[in-house]
Amino acid sequence: MKPNTQQLIDLSIQVRRDILRMVHAVNSGHPGGSLGCTEFFVALYQNIMNRKEGFDMDGIGEDVFFLSNGHISPVFYSVLARSGYFPVAELATFRLLNSRLQGHPTTHEGLPGVRIASGSLGQGLSVAIGAAQAKKLNNDPNLVYTLMGDGELQEGQNWEAIMYAAAKKVDNLIATVDLNGKQIDGSTDEVLPMGSVRAKFEAFGWDVLDIKEGNNIEAIIAGLNEAKSLTGKGKPVCILLHTEMGNGVDFMMHTHAWHGKAPNDEQLAKAFEQNLETLGDY
Numbered sequence: 001m002k003p004n005t006q007q008l009i010d011l012s013i014q015v016r017r018d019i020l021r022m023v024h025a026v027n028s029g030h031p032g033g034s035l036g037c038t039e040f041f042v043a044l045y046q047n048i049m050n051r052k053e054g055f056d057m058d059g060i061g062e063d064v065f066f067l068s069n070g071h072i073s074p075v076f077y078s079v080l081a082r083s084g085y086f087p088v089a090e091l092a093t094f095r096l097l098n099s100r101l102q103g104h105p106t107t108h109e110g111l112p113g114v115r116i117a118s119g120s121l122g123q124g125l126s127v128a129i130g131a132a133q134a135k136k137l138n139n140d141p142n143l144v145y146t147l148m149g150d151g152e153l154q155e156g157q158n159w160e161a162i163m164y165a166a167a168k169k170v171d172n173l174i175a176t177v178d179l180n181g182k183q184i185d186g187s188t189d190e191v192l193p194m195g196s197v198r199a200k201f202e203a204f205g206w207d208v209l210d211i212k213e214g215n216n217i218e219a220i221i222a223g224l225n226e227a228k229s230l231t232g233k234g235k236p237v238c239i240l241l242h243t244e245m246g247n248g249v250d251f252m253m254h255t256h257a258w259h260g261k262a263p264n265d266e267q268l269a270k271a272f273e274q275n276l277e278t279l280g281d282y
Helices: 005-026 031-036 038-048 070-082 088-093 124-137 156-167 197-203 217-230 265-273
Strands: 064-067 144-149 173-178 207-211 237-241
Touching: 005 031, 005 038, 005 070, 005 088, 005 217, 005 265, 031 038, 031 070, 038 070, 038 217, 064 070, 064 124, 070 088, 124 144, 124 156, 124 173, 173 217, 197 207, 197 237, 207 217, 217 237
Parallel strands: 064 144, 144 173, 173 237, 207 237
Antiparallel strands: none
């Protein structure tokens, strides 16, 4: 049975605590985007994706997910652990030497749930397209999901992939863009304005939908289900997920400053006051 809305909200709060504790412990990492995408990951893994018990790299007979903007690994690791892929206690090893939980996800450590290394930006969509085409060749009816950042769309490889996916009718793919309008050096409009992301994807031949409340569990689930209903119709599907970087921690919101900066002891305590423990800290 799928968790109800309150259970998903409680899990999201606990995931935010995990993110904050991970980056604080090693004084490094990327809390801003991780916090902004917390509800998306919780909804995807706990409600939307067709997942099998256990983990294998092939992902045959189940939905698969690829994280392209790998710097938001804290939210990815937390949700994987709390979805049963590996022990929650292992979150305490984040970014430590010889840990499986590196700052950007890698595959050589064999961490369950991680299918690609995603340190360099702009590559996840290409991998997802390949996986989606493999599913078609294998007559596997399941879907491929990927998440990328809006700043990441400034990487040219994305647009080759976007063009290819439409041309080859890769219609078992749902690509989500975290549209928070911020990147490490400032707003996306300041660094490199992209105009209408929707118009660009549509011009390349994609079906596009918006999730305006990208930090609302119910809105995310509704949007993802709508996206699923558009698959299999000859076009790849893009979701524009409107999130707030640093969501859930008031002093981290409405700024790009926490893109790649960890809170100090006092800041961590303030963040915890806004996210009280729900499912138990690791």
